[in-house]
Amino acid sequence: MIYGVSLSLVLAVMWWVLSGYDKITLLAFGVISVVIAIVLVLRMRILDRETVPFLRLHTLIPYYIWLGGEMAKASMAVVKAALKPEIDITPRLVRVPVKADTDLARCVFANSITLTPGTVTVEIEEDAYLVHALDTSFTAPEGFAEMNLYAARATDGDTS
Amino acid sequence: MDILLLIRDIASIALLAVGVLFVLAGAIGVIRLPDFYTRIHAAGVTDTLGAELIVFALMLQAGFTLLAAKLLLVGFILFLTSPTATHAVANAAHRAGLNPLLSRHQPPHPRDTETGEKS
Numbered sequence: 001m002i003y004g005v006s007l008s009l010v011l012a013v014m015w016w017v018l019s020g021y022d023k024i025t026l027l028a029f030g031v032i033s034v035v036i037a038i039v040l041v042l043r044m045r046i047l048d049r050e051t052v053p054f055l056r057l058h059t060l061i062p063y064y065i066w067l068g069g070e071m072a073k074a075s076m077a078v079v080k081a082a083l084k085p086e087i088d089i090t091p092r093l094v095r096v097p098v099k100a101d102t103d104l105a106r107c108v109f110a111n112s113i114t115l116t117p118g119t120v121t122v123e124i125e126e127d128a129y130l131v132h133a134l135d136t137s138f139t140a141p142e143g144f145a146e147m148n149l150y151a152a153r154a155t156d157g158d159t160s
Numbered sequence: 161m162d163i164l165l166l167i168r169d170i171a172s173i174a175l176l177a178v179g180v181l182f183v184l185a186g187a188i189g190v191i192r193l194p195d196f197y198t199r200i201h202a203a204g205v206t207d208t209l210g211a212e213l214i215v216f217a218l219m220l221q222a223g224f225t226l227l228a229a230k231l232l233l234v235g236f237i238l239f240l241t242s243p244t245a246t247h248a249v250a251n252a253a254h255r256a257g258l259n260p261l262l263s264r265h266q267p268p269h270p271r272d273t274e275t276g277e278k279s
Binding site: 014017018020064068071072075078079082083085086087088089090091092093110111112114115117118119120121122123130132134 | 226267
């Protein structure tokens with residue numbers, strides 16, 4: 001129920017932002033399209049916390065702001081490594097263990113690794129990711145463990 | 161009021177300049193790095209930080225309008241889709257059997273190779 005209400009609200013706001021209409025007839029069309037979308041989603045039975053992650057925004061937004069800081073730091077390191085007159089890198093393929101209770105937390109963690117420049121998730125395994133790193137300085141296990149902890153906490157709350 | 165507009169313009173121009181610098185650095189990195197997997201990292205700088213900074217700069221230019229909300233959506237969608245696309249490309253290469261270069265990569269300075277060719 002709460003998922004349905006929040007999804008309708010988000011869809012309605014999205015429709016209004018993207019169209020910018022303020023005439024009542026056109027807004028009615030927007031309401032109709034939101035209702036049709038909700039009916040379709042209900043018929044498909046996919047209305048759960050994975051399709052509607054908006055209820056965790058109060059923890060996800062601070063997490064992504066933290067991740068933005070990490071991205072800026074890693075970007076500087078990658079740019080430095082790529083623009084040095086003498087390139088000196090040792091690429092590595094490392095296996096990063098994943099501790100997450102739900103698929104959503106695993107997805108957020110894998111996305112965060114790829115979003116951080118210098119590391120890319122190459123393959124997803126049962127309880128680990130295969131991560132390619134530009135240089136050995138990007139493969140610190142503590143960094144991955146910290147990101148895993150924050151990602152799991154932001155998506156699942158303090159369950160562990 | 162004018163001074164506020166000036167500050168906003170300066171901030172947005174600074175963000176644009178930094179964003180363009182990151183895009184340029186990413187492009188140079190794609191040319192200079194040795195193999196497919198390392199080049200992905202350089203391209204990643206372009207489509208994460210470079211693109212986001214440019215979108216934020218444009219949001220500052222748009223002010224508090226619907227246009228800024230649309231740009232926010234563009235930035236949000238880029239933030240979610242660009243790592244997914246990067247992962248899809250890297251995963252495809254891995255499954256196709258492309259082995260990454262894992263040894264230390266340290267090419268000689270162009271200066272040294274040039275003198276080598278001349279002598």
